[in-house]
Amino acid sequence: GAVVSQHPSWVICKSGTSVKIECRSLDFQATTMFWYRQFPKQSLMLMATSNEGSKATYEQGVEKDKFLINHASLTLSTLTVTSAHPEDSSFYICSEGSNTEAFFGQGTRLTVV
Amino acid sequence: QKEVEQNSGPLSVPEGAIASLNCTYSDRGSQSFFWYRQYSGKSPELIMSIYSNGDKEDGRFTAQLNKASQYVSLLIRDSQPSDSATYLCAVDTGRRALTFGSGTRLQVQP
Numbered sequence: 264g265a266v267v268s269q270h271p272s273w274v275i276c277k278s279g280t281s282v283k284i285e286c287r288s289l290d291f292q293a294t295t296m297f298w299y300r301q302f303p304k305q306s307l308m309l310m311a312t313s314n315e316g317s318k319a320t321y322e323q324g325v326e327k328d329k330f331l332i333n334h335a336s337l338t339l340s341t342l343t344v345t346s347a348h349p350e351d352s353s354f355y356i357c358s359e360g361s362n363t364e365a366f367f368g369q370g371t372r373l374t375v376v
Numbered sequence: 377q378k379e380v381e382q383n384s385g386p387l388s389v390p391e392g393a394i395a396s397l398n399c400t401y402s403d404r405g406s407q408s409f410f411w412y413r414q415y416s417g418k419s420p421e422l423i424m425s426i427y428s429n430g431d432k433e434d435g436r437f438t439a440q441l442n443k444a445s446q447y448v449s450l451l452i453r454d455s456q457p458s459d460s461a462t463y464l465c466a467v468d469t470g471r472r473a474l475t476f477g478s479g480t481r482l483q484v485q486p
Contacts, residue, residue, distance in 0.1 A: 297473045306476040370419040
C-alpha cells in the first residue's frame with residue numbers, strides 16, 4: 264500500500280498562534296490528498312480536498328481562511344491552522360487520494376492551550 | 377439521516393468468539409466500501425475493502441456486502457484481545473474521499 268508520512272505527530276500551541284502540519288507521500292505522486300479531522304469519540308470528518316497546483320476544495324462549514332492548505336508539489340500537502348483556538352484541538356489526519364483504497368498518515372494530535 | 381450508520385457499541389465478545397460488526401449507508405450510488413480499525417490515539421488502518429455483492433474473506437476477517445439492502449458487515453473469527461479497537465465503516469460515494477461511520481467499539485474479553 265501507499266506510504267503516507269505525516270508530521271508532527273503531536274503539537275501543543277498557544278491560542279492565537281498558527282500551526283503547520285505536513286503530509287508527504289513517500290512512494291508515489293499524489294495529485295490529490297484529503298484532510299480529515301476527528302474530535303474525541305467521534306468519527307473522521309472530511310475537511311478539504313487538496314489538489315496539486317490548484318486551490319483546495321473545502322467542505323461546508325470549514326473556514327478556508329482558517330485552515331490553509333497548500334499542495335505545491337506532488338509529494339507534499341500542508342495544512343496550516345491559523346489563529347488557533349482551543350476548539351481547534353483535534354486529531355488531524357491526511358490521506359492520499361490517488362488509489363481506491365485510502366491510506367492514512369499517522370495523524371497529528373493538536374492541543375491548543 | 378446519517379450517510380453511514382454504525383452501532384457505537386461497545387460490542388463485547390469473549391476471546392475466540394465471532395464478532396459481527398454492521399454498517400448501513402444511504403447513498404445507493406456508492407461503489408466502494410471499507411472497514412478500518414482504529415486504536416485509541418492512532419490513525420485508521422485498512423482491514424478490508426469490498427466492491428461487489430457477496431462475501432470477501434481475508435484470514436480471520438470476512439466482509440459482506442448487500443447493495444440492495446445498503447448493508448455492509450465485518451465478521452472477525454477467533455477474536456483476540458488485540459482485536460479490541462474501534463472499527464470504522466467507510467464508503468466512497470464517488471468522490472474518492474471517504475465518508476465514515478461513527479465507529480463501533482469492540483472489546484474482546486480474555
